[in-house]
Amino acid sequence: MSNGRNFRELLEGKWDEGKFLCVGLDSDITKIPKAAEKEDTRTTIVGFNRAIVDATKDIVCAYKPNSAFYESHGDQGIAALRETIMYIIENAPGVAVILDAKRGDIENTNEQYARAAFEYLQADAVTVQPYAGGEALQPFLKRSDKGVIVWCRASNNGAGEFQDLLVDGQPLYKHVAQRVATTWDKNGNCAVVVGGTYPKELGEVRAIIGDMPILVPGIGTQAGSLEKTIKNGLDSRKKGLIVNAARSIIFASREADFAEVARAKTQELHDAITKAL
Amino acid sequence: MSNGRNFRELLEGKWDEGKFLCVGLDSDITKIPKAAEKEDTRTTIVGFNRAIVDATKDIVCAYKPNSAFYESHGDQGIAALRETIMYIIENAPGVAVILDAKRGDIENTNEQYARAAFEYLQADAVTVQPYAGGEALQPFLKRSDKGVIVWCRASNNGAGEFQDLLVDGQPLYKHVAQRVATTWDKNGNCAVVVGGTYPKELGEVRAIIGDMPILVPGIGTQAGSLEKTIKNGLDSRKKGLIVNAARSIIFASREADFAEVARAKTQELHDAITKAL
Numbered sequence: 237m238s239n240g241r242n243f244r245e246l247l248e249g250k251w252d253e254g255k256f257l258c259v260g261l262d263s264d265i266t267k268i269p270k271a272a273e274k275e276d277t278r279t280t281i282v283g284f285n286r287a288i289v290d291a292t293k294d295i296v297c298a299y300k301p302n303s304a305f306y307e308s309h310g311d312q313g314i315a316a317l318r319e320t321i322m323y324i325i326e327n328a329p330g331v332a333v334i335l336d337a338k339r340g341d342i343e344n345t346n347e348q349y350a351r352a353a354f355e356y357l358q359a360d361a362v363t364v365q366p367y368a369g370g371e372a373l374q375p376f377l378k379r380s381d382k383g384v385i386v387w388c389r390a391s392n393n394g395a396g397e398f399q400d401l402l403v404d405g406q407p408l409y410k411h412v413a414q415r416v417a418t419t420w421d422k423n424g425n426c427a428v429v430v431g432g433t434y435p436k437e438l439g440e441v442r443a444i445i446g447d448m449p450i451l452v453p454g455i456g457t458q459a460g461s462l463e464k465t466i467k468n469g470l471d472s473r474k475k476g477l478i479v480n481a482a483r484s485i486i487f488a489s490r491e492a493d494f495a496e497v498a499r500a501k502t503q504e505l506h507d508a509i510t511k512a513l
Numbered sequence: 514m515s516n517g518r519n520f521r522e523l524l525e526g527k528w529d530e531g532k533f534l535c536v537g538l539d540s541d542i543t544k545i546p547k548a549a550e551k552e553d554t555r556t557t558i559v560g561f562n563r564a565i566v567d568a569t570k571d572i573v574c575a576y577k578p579n580s581a582f583y584e585s586h587g588d589q590g591i592a593a594l595r596e597t598i599m600y601i602i603e604n605a606p607g608v609a610v611i612l613d614a615k616r617g618d619i620e621n622t623n624e625q626y627a628r629a630a631f632e633y634l635q636a637d638a639v640t641v642q643p644y645a646g647g648e649a650l651q652p653f654l655k656r657s658d659k660g661v662i663v664w665c666r667a668s669n670n671g672a673g674e675f676q677d678l679l680v681d682g683q684p685l686y687k688h689v690a691q692r693v694a695t696t697w698d699k700n701g702n703c704a705v706v707v708g709g710t711y712p713k714e715l716g717e718v719r720a721i722i723g724d725m726p727i728l729v730p731g732i733g734t735q736a737g738s739l740e741k742t743i744k745n746g747l748d749s750r751k752k753g754l755i756v757n758a759a760r761s762i763i764f765a766s767r768e769a770d771f772a773e774v775a776r777a778k779t780q781e782l783h784d785a786i787t788k789a790l
Contacts, residue, residue: 262622264625302618302622302625304616304618304622304623304624304625304626304629305622305625307591307625307626307629307633308625308626308628308629308632308633309633310591310592310595310629310633310634311588311589311591311592311595312588314584314587314588314591315587315588318587318588336618338616338617338618338642339581339615340615340642341579341581341613341615342667342668342669343669345539345579345581345582346581347581348541348579348581348582348584348585349581349584349585351585352581352584352585352587355585356584356585356586356587357587365615365617365642365644366644366675367642367643367644367664367667367675367676368664368667368669368671368672368674368676369667369669369671369672369673369674369675369676370671370674371669371670371671371674372667372669372671372672387644387645390619390644390645390646390649391619392619392620392645392646392648392649393648394645394646394647394648394649395645395646395649396646397645397646397647397648397692398643398644398646398685398688398689398692399644399645399646401680401685401688402680402681403678403679403680403685404679408675408678408680408685411675411678412675415674415675
Protein backbone atom coordinates (compact mmCIF):
# COMPACT_ATOMS: atom_id res chain seq x y z
CA MET A 237 0.00 0.00 0.00
CA SER A 238 2.51 2.60 1.17
CA ASN A 239 5.24 3.83 -1.18
CA GLY A 240 7.46 4.62 1.81
CA ARG A 241 6.82 8.36 1.68
CA ASN A 242 5.16 10.29 4.50
CA PHE A 243 3.44 13.59 3.73
CA ARG A 244 3.98 15.27 7.07
CA GLU A 245 7.66 14.23 7.23
CA LEU A 246 8.27 15.56 3.73
CA LEU A 247 6.69 18.88 4.71
CA GLU A 248 8.62 19.16 7.97
CA GLY A 249 11.86 18.48 6.10
CA LYS A 250 11.23 21.34 3.70
CA TRP A 251 10.00 23.68 6.43
CA ASP A 252 13.29 23.00 8.26
CA GLU A 253 15.01 24.25 5.10
CA GLY A 254 12.86 27.40 5.20
CA LYS A 255 10.76 26.41 2.17
CA PHE A 256 7.04 27.14 2.25
CA LEU A 257 6.15 27.65 -1.39
CA CYS A 258 4.05 25.19 -3.39
CA VAL A 259 3.83 25.41 -7.17
CA GLY A 260 0.37 24.69 -8.51
CA LEU A 261 0.52 22.60 -11.67
CA ASP A 262 -2.75 23.91 -13.17
CA SER A 263 -1.27 23.01 -16.53
CA ASP A 264 -3.97 24.30 -18.87
CA ILE A 265 -2.90 23.11 -22.32
CA THR A 266 -4.30 26.23 -24.01
CA LYS A 267 -1.74 28.30 -22.07
CA ILE A 268 1.29 26.06 -22.51
CA PRO A 269 3.85 27.93 -24.64
CA LYS A 270 4.15 26.89 -28.30
CA ALA A 271 7.82 26.18 -27.63
CA ALA A 272 6.82 23.40 -25.21
CA GLU A 273 4.42 21.65 -27.59
CA LYS A 274 5.15 18.00 -28.28
CA GLU A 275 3.51 15.30 -30.40
CA ASP A 276 0.31 14.95 -28.38
CA THR A 277 -1.62 16.17 -25.33
CA ARG A 278 -0.05 13.77 -22.87
CA THR A 279 3.54 14.39 -23.86
CA THR A 280 2.99 18.16 -24.07
CA ILE A 281 1.57 18.37 -20.54
CA VAL A 282 4.20 16.06 -19.05
CA GLY A 283 7.03 17.84 -20.86
CA PHE A 284 5.82 21.24 -19.65
CA ASN A 285 5.50 19.99 -16.06
CA ARG A 286 8.94 18.38 -16.12
CA ALA A 287 10.48 21.65 -17.25
CA ILE A 288 8.68 23.55 -14.44
CA VAL A 289 9.74 20.96 -11.85
CA ASP A 290 13.37 20.94 -13.01
CA ALA A 291 13.46 24.74 -12.81
CA THR A 292 11.90 25.10 -9.34
CA LYS A 293 12.42 21.92 -7.30
CA ASP A 294 15.19 23.28 -5.03
CA ILE A 295 13.03 26.24 -3.89
CA VAL A 296 9.69 24.63 -3.01
CA CYS A 297 8.10 22.41 -0.35
CA ALA A 298 5.41 20.90 -2.56
CA TYR A 299 3.81 20.64 -5.99
CA LYS A 300 0.07 20.72 -6.34
CA PRO A 301 -1.29 19.36 -9.61
CA ASN A 302 -4.94 20.38 -10.03
CA SER A 303 -6.80 17.26 -11.13
CA ALA A 304 -9.41 19.14 -13.18
CA PHE A 305 -6.84 20.37 -15.71
CA TYR A 306 -5.88 16.75 -16.41
CA GLU A 307 -9.36 15.21 -16.26
CA SER A 308 -10.55 17.57 -18.98
CA HIS A 309 -8.23 15.66 -21.32
CA GLY A 310 -9.71 12.30 -20.41
CA ASP A 311 -7.59 9.18 -20.25
CA GLN A 312 -4.60 10.96 -21.80
CA GLY A 313 -4.82 13.68 -19.17
CA ILE A 314 -4.98 11.16 -16.33
CA ALA A 315 -1.96 9.34 -17.73
CA ALA A 316 -0.15 12.71 -17.90
CA LEU A 317 -1.06 13.41 -14.27
CA ARG A 318 0.37 10.07 -13.14
CA GLU A 319 3.54 10.55 -15.19
CA THR A 320 3.97 14.03 -13.72
CA ILE A 321 3.73 12.73 -10.15
CA MET A 322 6.13 9.85 -10.91
CA TYR A 323 8.58 12.38 -12.31
CA ILE A 324 8.42 14.50 -9.16
CA ILE A 325 8.87 11.49 -6.86
CA GLU A 326 11.88 10.37 -8.88
CA ASN A 327 13.53 13.74 -9.51
CA ALA A 328 12.52 15.85 -6.51
CA PRO A 329 12.17 13.12 -3.87
CA GLY A 330 11.97 15.44 -0.84
CA VAL A 331 9.15 17.52 -2.30
CA ALA A 332 5.57 16.53 -1.42
CA VAL A 333 2.90 16.03 -4.09
CA ILE A 334 -0.56 17.33 -3.22
CA LEU A 335 -3.35 16.17 -5.51
CA ASP A 336 -5.83 19.02 -5.59
CA ALA A 337 -9.04 17.15 -6.37
CA LYS A 338 -11.56 18.30 -3.73
CA ARG A 339 -12.93 14.77 -3.51
CA GLY A 340 -15.70 13.67 -1.23
CA ASP A 341 -18.56 11.17 -1.25
CA ILE A 342 -19.90 8.48 1.08
CA GLU A 343 -17.49 5.97 2.57
CA ASN A 344 -17.58 3.09 0.05
CA THR A 345 -17.08 5.58 -2.79
CA ASN A 346 -14.29 7.39 -0.95
CA GLU A 347 -12.48 4.03 -0.73
CA GLN A 348 -12.19 4.19 -4.50
CA TYR A 349 -11.21 7.88 -4.56
CA ALA A 350 -8.47 7.17 -2.00
CA ARG A 351 -7.25 4.31 -4.15
CA ALA A 352 -7.15 6.59 -7.20
CA ALA A 353 -5.22 9.31 -5.36
CA PHE A 354 -2.81 7.19 -3.36
CA GLU A 355 -2.35 3.94 -5.30
CA TYR A 356 -2.76 4.81 -8.96
CA LEU A 357 -1.54 8.42 -8.82
CA GLN A 358 0.82 7.93 -5.84
CA ALA A 359 0.05 11.38 -4.44
CA ASP A 360 1.27 12.21 -0.91
CA ALA A 361 -1.85 14.18 -0.02
CA VAL A 362 -5.27 15.01 -1.41
CA THR A 363 -7.71 17.87 -0.87
CA VAL A 364 -11.19 16.75 0.28
CA GLN A 365 -14.68 18.15 0.79
CA PRO A 366 -16.08 18.38 4.33
CA TYR A 367 -19.79 18.27 3.41
CA ALA A 368 -20.62 14.63 4.28
CA GLY A 369 -18.64 14.70 7.54
CA GLY A 370 -15.72 12.78 9.00
CA GLU A 371 -17.34 9.34 8.99
CA ALA A 372 -17.51 9.42 5.19
CA LEU A 373 -13.87 10.51 4.95
CA GLN A 374 -12.46 7.53 6.89
CA PRO A 375 -10.89 5.92 3.79
CA PHE A 376 -8.71 9.04 3.49
CA LEU A 377 -8.21 9.71 7.20
CA LYS A 378 -7.06 6.18 8.00
CA ARG A 379 -4.09 6.51 5.65
CA SER A 380 -1.71 7.93 8.26
CA ASP A 381 1.14 8.27 5.74
CA LYS A 382 -0.97 10.49 3.49
CA GLY A 383 -2.12 14.08 3.97
CA VAL A 384 -5.86 14.78 4.09
CA ILE A 385 -6.36 18.46 3.38
CA VAL A 386 -9.90 19.56 4.17
CA TRP A 387 -11.46 22.46 2.21
CA CYS A 388 -12.29 24.82 5.04
CA ARG A 389 -12.43 28.36 3.65
CA ALA A 390 -12.40 28.60 -0.15
CA SER A 391 -10.59 31.43 -1.99
CA ASN A 392 -13.43 32.48 -4.32
CA ASN A 393 -15.52 35.65 -4.00
CA GLY A 394 -18.72 33.71 -3.33
CA ALA A 395 -17.13 31.39 -0.74
CA GLY A 396 -19.24 32.85 2.04
CA GLU A 397 -22.61 31.74 0.65
CA PHE A 398 -22.57 28.75 2.99
CA GLN A 399 -19.17 29.03 4.69
CA ASP A 400 -20.14 32.27 6.45
CA LEU A 401 -23.53 31.09 7.67
CA LEU A 402 -23.63 31.40 11.43
CA VAL A 403 -24.03 28.28 13.53
CA ASP A 404 -24.15 28.96 17.27
CA GLY A 405 -22.83 32.43 16.55
CA GLN A 406 -19.84 31.44 14.48
CA PRO A 407 -19.40 30.82 10.75
CA LEU A 408 -19.58 27.32 9.30
CA TYR A 409 -15.94 27.27 8.16
CA LYS A 410 -14.85 27.61 11.80
CA HIS A 411 -17.00 24.62 12.74
CA VAL A 412 -15.27 22.68 9.97
CA ALA A 413 -11.85 23.70 11.31
CA GLN A 414 -12.90 22.68 14.82
CA ARG A 415 -14.18 19.27 13.78
CA VAL A 416 -11.00 18.55 11.83
CA ALA A 417 -8.79 19.59 14.76
CA THR A 418 -10.76 17.94 17.56
CA THR A 419 -12.19 14.79 15.98
CA TRP A 420 -10.84 13.94 12.52
CA ASP A 421 -7.08 14.26 13.07
CA LYS A 422 -6.52 11.07 15.07
CA ASN A 423 -3.56 10.11 12.87
CA GLY A 424 -1.95 13.55 12.76
CA ASN A 425 -2.35 13.59 8.97
CA CYS A 426 -4.94 16.35 8.54
CA ALA A 427 -4.51 19.84 7.17
CA VAL A 428 -6.94 22.52 5.99
CA VAL A 429 -7.31 24.80 2.98
CA VAL A 430 -7.86 28.50 3.65
CA GLY A 431 -7.79 30.93 0.72
CA GLY A 432 -5.08 33.60 0.80
CA THR A 433 -7.78 36.00 -0.32
CA TYR A 434 -9.19 35.85 3.25
CA PRO A 435 -6.29 36.71 5.61
CA LYS A 436 -8.55 37.54 8.58
CA GLU A 437 -10.26 34.15 8.33
CA LEU A 438 -6.83 32.53 8.00
CA GLY A 439 -5.82 33.94 11.38
CA GLU A 440 -9.06 32.76 12.95
CA VAL A 441 -8.60 29.24 11.60
CA ARG A 442 -4.99 29.16 12.84
CA ALA A 443 -6.24 30.02 16.32
CA ILE A 444 -8.56 27.00 16.19
CA ILE A 445 -6.31 24.29 14.75
CA GLY A 446 -3.02 24.68 16.61
CA ASP A 447 0.02 23.57 14.61
CA MET A 448 -1.86 21.73 11.88
CA PRO A 449 -0.64 22.58 8.33
CA ILE A 450 -2.63 25.06 6.26
CA LEU A 451 -2.61 25.05 2.46
CA VAL A 452 -3.11 28.60 1.21
CA PRO A 453 -4.14 29.04 -2.43
CA GLY A 454 -5.03 32.38 -3.99
CA ILE A 455 -1.58 33.95 -3.74
CA GLY A 456 -0.54 35.46 -7.05
CA THR A 457 -3.28 35.61 -9.69
CA GLN A 458 -6.08 35.74 -7.12
CA ALA A 459 -4.24 38.61 -5.37
CA GLY A 460 -4.13 37.37 -1.81
CA SER A 461 -1.78 39.43 0.34
CA LEU A 462 1.38 37.42 0.98
CA GLU A 463 2.53 39.40 3.99
CA LYS A 464 -0.78 39.07 5.83
CA THR A 465 -0.93 35.38 4.90
CA ILE A 466 2.42 34.73 6.54
CA LYS A 467 1.65 36.86 9.59
CA ASN A 468 -1.75 35.30 10.21
CA GLY A 469 -1.04 31.77 9.00
CA LEU A 470 2.20 30.66 10.69
CA ASP A 471 1.92 28.18 13.53
CA SER A 472 3.52 28.50 16.97
CA ARG A 473 6.79 27.11 15.56
CA LYS A 474 6.83 29.67 12.72
CA LYS A 475 6.05 26.83 10.33
CA GLY A 476 2.82 25.14 9.22
CA LEU A 477 2.18 26.91 5.92
CA ILE A 478 2.01 25.63 2.35
CA VAL A 479 1.71 28.75 0.20
CA ASN A 480 0.47 27.91 -3.28
CA ALA A 481 0.96 29.92 -6.45
CA ALA A 482 0.01 28.46 -9.81
CA ARG A 483 -0.76 30.60 -12.86
CA SER A 484 1.45 33.48 -11.69
CA ILE A 485 4.46 31.13 -11.80
CA ILE A 486 3.88 28.51 -14.48
CA PHE A 487 2.42 30.90 -17.06
CA ALA A 488 4.51 33.97 -16.13
CA SER A 489 6.06 33.71 -19.57
CA ARG A 490 4.29 32.23 -22.57
CA GLU A 491 7.52 32.08 -24.57
CA ALA A 492 10.39 29.61 -24.84
CA ASP A 493 11.90 31.03 -21.62
CA PHE A 494 8.87 29.90 -19.54
CA ALA A 495 10.87 27.62 -17.22
CA GLU A 496 13.52 30.23 -16.56
CA VAL A 497 10.88 32.88 -15.83
CA ALA A 498 8.97 30.40 -13.64
CA ARG A 499 12.14 29.91 -11.60
CA ALA A 500 12.64 33.66 -11.25
CA LYS A 501 9.01 34.12 -10.09
CA THR A 502 9.34 31.21 -7.66
CA GLN A 503 12.55 32.67 -6.22
CA GLU A 504 10.88 36.08 -5.95
CA LEU A 505 7.94 34.66 -3.98
CA HIS A 506 10.26 32.51 -1.85
CA ASP A 507 12.29 35.62 -0.99
CA ALA A 508 9.14 37.57 -0.15
CA ILE A 509 8.03 34.77 2.18
CA THR A 510 11.46 34.62 3.83
CA LYS A 511 11.35 38.38 4.35
CA ALA A 512 7.84 38.21 5.85
CA LEU A 513 8.80 35.41 8.26
CA MET B 514 -20.39 22.08 -27.36
CA SER B 515 -23.82 20.44 -27.11
CA ASN B 516 -24.37 16.88 -28.29
CA GLY B 517 -28.05 17.62 -28.95
CA ARG B 518 -29.29 15.89 -25.82
CA ASN B 519 -31.11 17.68 -22.99
CA PHE B 520 -31.09 16.19 -19.50
CA ARG B 521 -34.44 17.50 -18.35
CA GLU B 522 -36.18 16.51 -21.60
CA LEU B 523 -34.76 12.99 -21.37
CA LEU B 524 -36.03 12.69 -17.79
CA GLU B 525 -39.48 14.05 -18.59
CA GLY B 526 -39.76 11.59 -21.47
CA LYS B 527 -39.06 8.65 -19.19
CA TRP B 528 -41.29 9.96 -16.40
CA ASP B 529 -44.10 10.16 -18.95
CA GLU B 530 -43.51 6.43 -19.53
CA GLY B 531 -43.76 5.85 -15.76
CA LYS B 532 -40.04 5.12 -15.34
CA PHE B 533 -38.28 6.46 -12.25
CA LEU B 534 -35.51 3.98 -11.62
CA CYS B 535 -31.84 4.75 -12.16
CA VAL B 536 -29.23 2.00 -12.20
CA GLY B 537 -25.99 2.98 -10.49
CA LEU B 538 -22.99 1.69 -12.41
CA ASP B 539 -20.67 1.39 -9.38
CA SER B 540 -18.82 -1.24 -11.35
CA ASP B 541 -16.26 -2.41 -8.78
CA ILE B 542 -14.02 -4.76 -10.70
CA THR B 543 -13.45 -6.98 -7.64
CA LYS B 544 -17.18 -7.78 -7.70
CA ILE B 545 -17.61 -8.34 -11.43
CA PRO B 546 -18.47 -12.01 -12.02
CA LYS B 547 -15.68 -14.25 -13.32
CA ALA B 548 -17.93 -15.07 -16.27
CA ALA B 549 -17.76 -11.43 -17.38
CA GLU B 550 -13.96 -11.15 -17.24
CA LYS B 551 -12.27 -10.10 -20.45
CA GLU B 552 -8.67 -9.50 -21.49
CA ASP B 553 -8.04 -6.41 -19.39
CA THR B 554 -9.54 -3.95 -16.90
CA ARG B 555 -11.03 -1.62 -19.49
CA THR B 556 -12.72 -4.30 -21.57
CA THR B 557 -13.96 -6.16 -18.47
CA ILE B 558 -15.63 -3.04 -17.03
CA VAL B 559 -17.12 -1.96 -20.36
CA GLY B 560 -18.32 -5.47 -21.15
CA PHE B 561 -20.00 -5.79 -17.75
CA ASN B 562 -21.69 -2.41 -18.10
CA ARG B 563 -22.90 -3.18 -21.63
CA ALA B 564 -24.51 -6.39 -20.39
CA ILE B 565 -26.23 -4.53 -17.54
CA VAL B 566 -27.44 -1.78 -19.90
CA ASP B 567 -28.72 -4.25 -22.49
CA ALA B 568 -30.63 -6.10 -19.77
CA THR B 569 -32.27 -3.06 -18.12
CA LYS B 570 -32.51 -0.18 -20.60
CA ASP B 571 -36.27 -0.48 -21.29
CA ILE B 572 -37.13 -0.21 -17.57
CA VAL B 573 -35.08 2.77 -16.37
CA CYS B 574 -34.99 6.56 -16.65
CA ALA B 575 -31.24 6.95 -16.14
CA TYR B 576 -27.86 5.32 -15.56
CA LYS B 577 -25.51 6.72 -12.97
CA PRO B 578 -21.89 5.67 -13.33
CA ASN B 579 -19.97 6.49 -10.15
CA SER B 580 -16.73 8.15 -11.26
CA ALA B 581 -14.67 6.87 -8.30
CA PHE B 582 -14.99 3.24 -9.40
CA TYR B 583 -13.44 4.17 -12.75
CA GLU B 584 -10.83 6.64 -11.48
CA SER B 585 -9.36 3.98 -9.20
CA HIS B 586 -8.23 2.21 -12.39
CA GLY B 587 -6.49 5.28 -13.74
CA ASP B 588 -6.40 6.06 -17.45
CA GLN B 589 -7.87 2.66 -18.33
CA GLY B 590 -10.78 3.26 -15.96
CA ILE B 591 -11.46 6.69 -17.41
CA ALA B 592 -11.44 5.25 -20.92
CA ALA B 593 -13.89 2.58 -19.72
CA LEU B 594 -16.15 5.26 -18.26
CA ARG B 595 -16.24 7.16 -21.55
CA GLU B 596 -16.89 3.99 -23.55
CA THR B 597 -19.71 3.06 -21.18
CA ILE B 598 -21.40 6.43 -21.63
CA MET B 599 -20.97 6.29 -25.42
CA TYR B 600 -22.58 2.86 -25.38
CA ILE B 601 -25.59 4.11 -23.43
CA ILE B 602 -26.05 7.14 -25.72
CA GLU B 603 -25.91 4.88 -28.78
CA ASN B 604 -27.95 1.94 -27.50
CA ALA B 605 -30.37 3.49 -25.00
CA PRO B 606 -30.74 6.98 -26.51
CA GLY B 607 -33.72 8.06 -24.40
CA VAL B 608 -32.04 7.20 -21.11
CA ALA B 609 -30.13 9.98 -19.29
CA VAL B 610 -26.56 9.51 -18.09
CA ILE B 611 -25.75 11.04 -14.71
CA LEU B 612 -22.05 11.23 -13.89
CA ASP B 613 -21.86 10.82 -10.12
CA ALA B 614 -18.64 12.66 -9.37
CA LYS B 615 -19.50 15.14 -6.56
CA ARG B 616 -17.28 17.74 -8.19
CA GLY B 617 -16.73 21.23 -6.88
CA ASP B 618 -13.93 23.78 -6.76
CA ILE B 619 -13.52 27.46 -7.58
CA GLU B 620 -14.80 28.77 -10.91
CA ASN B 621 -11.73 28.47 -13.16
CA THR B 622 -11.21 24.89 -11.96
CA ASN B 623 -14.88 24.03 -12.38
CA GLU B 624 -14.56 25.11 -16.03
CA GLN B 625 -12.22 22.16 -16.47
CA TYR B 626 -14.40 19.76 -14.47
CA ALA B 627 -17.41 20.75 -16.60
CA ARG B 628 -15.36 20.11 -19.71
CA ALA B 629 -14.36 16.67 -18.41
CA ALA B 630 -17.96 15.73 -17.57
CA PHE B 631 -19.76 17.20 -20.56
CA GLU B 632 -17.24 17.25 -23.43
CA TYR B 633 -14.90 14.33 -22.85
CA LEU B 634 -17.33 12.02 -21.05
CA GLN B 635 -20.50 13.36 -22.75
CA ALA B 636 -22.57 12.95 -19.57
CA ASP B 637 -26.06 14.52 -19.48
CA ALA B 638 -25.75 15.57 -15.83
CA VAL B 639 -23.21 15.68 -13.03
CA THR B 640 -23.47 15.69 -9.24
CA VAL B 641 -21.75 18.68 -7.58
CA GLN B 642 -20.71 19.90 -4.13
CA PRO B 643 -22.42 22.98 -2.67
CA TYR B 644 -19.62 24.05 -0.32
CA ALA B 645 -18.09 26.94 -2.32
CA GLY B 646 -21.47 28.38 -3.32
CA GLY B 647 -23.28 29.12 -6.57
CA GLU B 648 -20.79 31.60 -7.96
CA ALA B 649 -18.13 28.89 -8.13
CA LEU B 650 -20.56 26.51 -9.85
CA GLN B 651 -21.33 28.82 -12.80
CA PRO B 652 -19.40 26.68 -15.33
CA PHE B 653 -21.87 23.87 -14.57
CA LEU B 654 -24.97 26.00 -14.07
CA LYS B 655 -24.60 27.89 -17.35
CA ARG B 656 -24.85 24.65 -19.36
CA SER B 657 -28.64 24.74 -19.71
CA ASP B 658 -28.72 21.45 -21.64
CA LYS B 659 -26.98 19.62 -18.78
CA GLY B 660 -28.26 18.65 -15.36
CA VAL B 661 -26.51 20.06 -12.29
CA ILE B 662 -27.42 17.85 -9.34
CA VAL B 663 -26.42 19.46 -6.05
CA TRP B 664 -25.49 17.26 -3.08
CA CYS B 665 -28.01 18.47 -0.52
CA ARG B 666 -28.58 15.68 2.01
CA ALA B 667 -26.12 12.78 1.82
CA SER B 668 -27.20 9.17 2.46
CA ASN B 669 -24.45 8.20 4.94
CA ASN B 670 -24.89 7.75 8.71
CA GLY B 671 -22.63 10.68 9.53
CA ALA B 672 -24.25 13.06 7.02
CA GLY B 673 -25.59 15.26 9.77
CA GLU B 674 -22.19 16.36 11.13
CA PHE B 675 -22.48 19.60 9.14
CA GLN B 676 -25.71 19.12 7.19
CA ASP B 677 -27.82 19.17 10.36
CA LEU B 678 -26.16 22.21 11.92
CA LEU B 679 -28.80 24.84 12.58
CA VAL B 680 -28.60 28.15 10.77
CA ASP B 681 -31.37 30.56 11.70
CA GLY B 682 -33.20 27.66 13.26
CA GLN B 683 -33.08 25.29 10.31
CA PRO B 684 -30.51 22.71 9.20
CA LEU B 685 -27.84 23.56 6.65
CA TYR B 686 -29.14 21.10 4.03
CA LYS B 687 -32.39 23.08 3.87
CA HIS B 688 -30.45 26.28 3.25
CA VAL B 689 -28.67 24.48 0.41
CA ALA B 690 -32.02 23.38 -1.06
CA GLN B 691 -33.35 26.93 -0.74
CA ARG B 692 -30.35 28.52 -2.46
CA VAL B 693 -30.53 26.03 -5.33
CA ALA B 694 -34.26 26.63 -5.80
CA THR B 695 -34.31 30.41 -5.41
CA THR B 696 -30.97 31.52 -6.86
CA TRP B 697 -28.99 28.85 -8.72
CA ASP B 698 -31.70 27.39 -10.99
CA LYS B 699 -31.94 30.24 -13.50
CA ASN B 700 -31.71 27.80 -16.42
CA GLY B 701 -34.12 25.21 -15.03
CA ASN B 702 -31.32 22.63 -15.08
CA CYS B 703 -30.78 22.06 -11.36
CA ALA B 704 -31.67 19.06 -9.24
CA VAL B 705 -30.69 17.92 -5.75
CA VAL B 706 -29.45 14.72 -4.12
CA VAL B 707 -31.27 13.54 -0.99
CA GLY B 708 -30.42 10.12 0.46
CA GLY B 709 -33.26 7.59 0.54
CA THR B 710 -32.01 6.74 4.02
CA TYR B 711 -33.57 10.04 5.21
CA PRO B 712 -37.23 10.01 4.08
CA LYS B 713 -38.30 12.75 6.50
CA GLU B 714 -35.63 15.10 5.17
CA LEU B 715 -36.65 14.15 1.64
CA GLY B 716 -40.16 15.41 2.29
CA GLU B 717 -38.82 18.64 3.77
CA VAL B 718 -36.59 19.27 0.77
CA ARG B 719 -39.47 18.57 -1.61
CA ALA B 720 -41.52 21.21 0.18
CA ILE B 721 -38.73 23.75 -0.45
CA ILE B 722 -37.82 23.07 -4.08
CA GLY B 723 -41.17 22.73 -5.86
CA ASP B 724 -41.05 20.48 -8.93
CA MET B 725 -37.26 20.30 -9.23
CA PRO B 726 -35.93 16.73 -9.78
CA ILE B 727 -34.50 14.84 -6.81
CA LEU B 728 -31.93 12.09 -7.18
CA VAL B 729 -32.39 9.57 -4.38
CA PRO B 730 -29.51 7.16 -3.70
CA GLY B 731 -29.46 4.70 -0.81
CA ILE B 732 -32.33 2.51 -2.01
CA GLY B 733 -31.36 -1.16 -1.91
CA THR B 734 -28.05 -1.89 -0.20
CA GLN B 735 -28.26 1.16 2.05
CA ALA B 736 -31.79 0.11 3.03
CA GLY B 737 -33.71 3.29 2.43
CA SER B 738 -37.46 2.75 2.51
CA LEU B 739 -38.80 2.80 -1.03
CA GLU B 740 -42.41 3.45 -0.12
CA LYS B 741 -41.60 6.46 2.07
CA THR B 742 -39.22 7.75 -0.58
CA ILE B 743 -41.97 7.75 -3.20
CA LYS B 744 -44.57 9.21 -0.85
CA ASN B 745 -42.32 12.01 0.40
CA GLY B 746 -40.33 12.65 -2.75
CA LEU B 747 -42.83 12.98 -5.61
CA ASP B 748 -43.48 16.46 -6.97
CA SER B 749 -46.89 18.06 -7.50
CA ARG B 750 -47.18 16.29 -10.86
CA LYS B 751 -46.44 12.86 -9.29
CA LYS B 752 -43.07 12.97 -11.05
CA GLY B 753 -39.71 14.48 -10.19
CA LEU B 754 -37.88 11.46 -8.77
CA ILE B 755 -34.78 9.61 -9.92
CA VAL B 756 -34.54 6.57 -7.65
CA ASN B 757 -31.08 5.05 -7.74
CA ALA B 758 -30.11 1.49 -6.90
CA ALA B 759 -26.62 0.22 -7.63
CA ARG B 760 -25.06 -2.76 -5.84
CA SER B 761 -28.44 -4.40 -5.14
CA ILE B 762 -29.03 -4.61 -8.91
CA ILE B 763 -25.69 -4.94 -10.66
CA PHE B 764 -24.19 -7.39 -8.18
CA ALA B 765 -27.39 -9.25 -7.28
CA SER B 766 -25.81 -12.32 -8.84
CA ARG B 767 -22.08 -12.94 -9.00
CA GLU B 768 -22.52 -15.77 -11.47
CA ALA B 769 -22.88 -15.98 -15.26
CA ASP B 770 -26.58 -15.07 -14.96
CA PHE B 771 -25.74 -11.59 -13.52
CA ALA B 772 -27.44 -9.63 -16.32
CA GLU B 773 -30.59 -11.72 -16.17
CA VAL B 774 -30.78 -11.35 -12.38
CA ALA B 775 -30.05 -7.62 -12.67
CA ARG B 776 -33.04 -7.31 -15.01
CA ALA B 777 -35.25 -9.24 -12.59
CA LYS B 778 -34.17 -6.99 -9.68
CA THR B 779 -34.70 -3.86 -11.79
CA GLN B 780 -38.17 -5.03 -12.78
CA GLU B 781 -38.95 -5.83 -9.14
CA LEU B 782 -37.94 -2.34 -8.00
CA HIS B 783 -39.77 -0.74 -10.93
CA ASP B 784 -42.93 -2.63 -9.99
CA ALA B 785 -42.55 -1.62 -6.34
CA ILE B 786 -42.23 2.03 -7.40
CA THR B 787 -45.27 1.74 -9.69
CA LYS B 788 -47.26 0.23 -6.83
CA ALA B 789 -46.18 3.00 -4.44
CA LEU B 790 -47.13 5.76 -6.88
